[in-house]
Amino acid sequence: MARSLDGLVLAPVADQAPGQVGTRTRFAYHERDGEIWAEYAGGDVVRGHLVGTREGDRLDFRYVQLKRDGTTASGHCVSAVVELPDGRVRLEETWEWESQPGSGTSVVEELAADGG
Structure with a gap:
């Protein structure tokens, strides 16, 4: 099993559709006893x-967000936790909106120590 997500900051490697999570979004993860949670913005x-x-290298979570235009959205995501060759963590995500139509895949990676 890859290491704990507790205290890690991750960011998407590519932008999603407008109005959604993008490369400027930062996720601050927490993990304890099989529970995961995070705050995100950007x-x-x-x-x-x-x-x-979290069960092994599989995350199963729901998310809710407030967007700049004042609307909210929520959905469900299942992610695979992958350890990269340089030791950073990658989450390979499959998500689906529950508050609106749409689904897809995305990748978020732990930021390097230099913040990049």
Whole structure:
């Protein structure tokens, strides 16, 4: 199993559709006893939260976010936790909106120590 997500900051490697999470979004993860949660913000997202569980290298969580235009959105995501050759963590995500139509995949990676 890859290392704990607790205290890690991750960011998407590519922008999603307008009004969604993008490369300027930062996720601050927490993990304890199989529970995961995170706060996120940046880009078109003013404030977001996710909460769920981790079993081995699989995350299963729901997310809710407030966007700059004042609307909210929520959905469900399942992620695979992958350790990169340089030791950083990558999450390979499959998500689906529950508050609106749409689904897709995305990748977020732990920021390097230099913040990049």
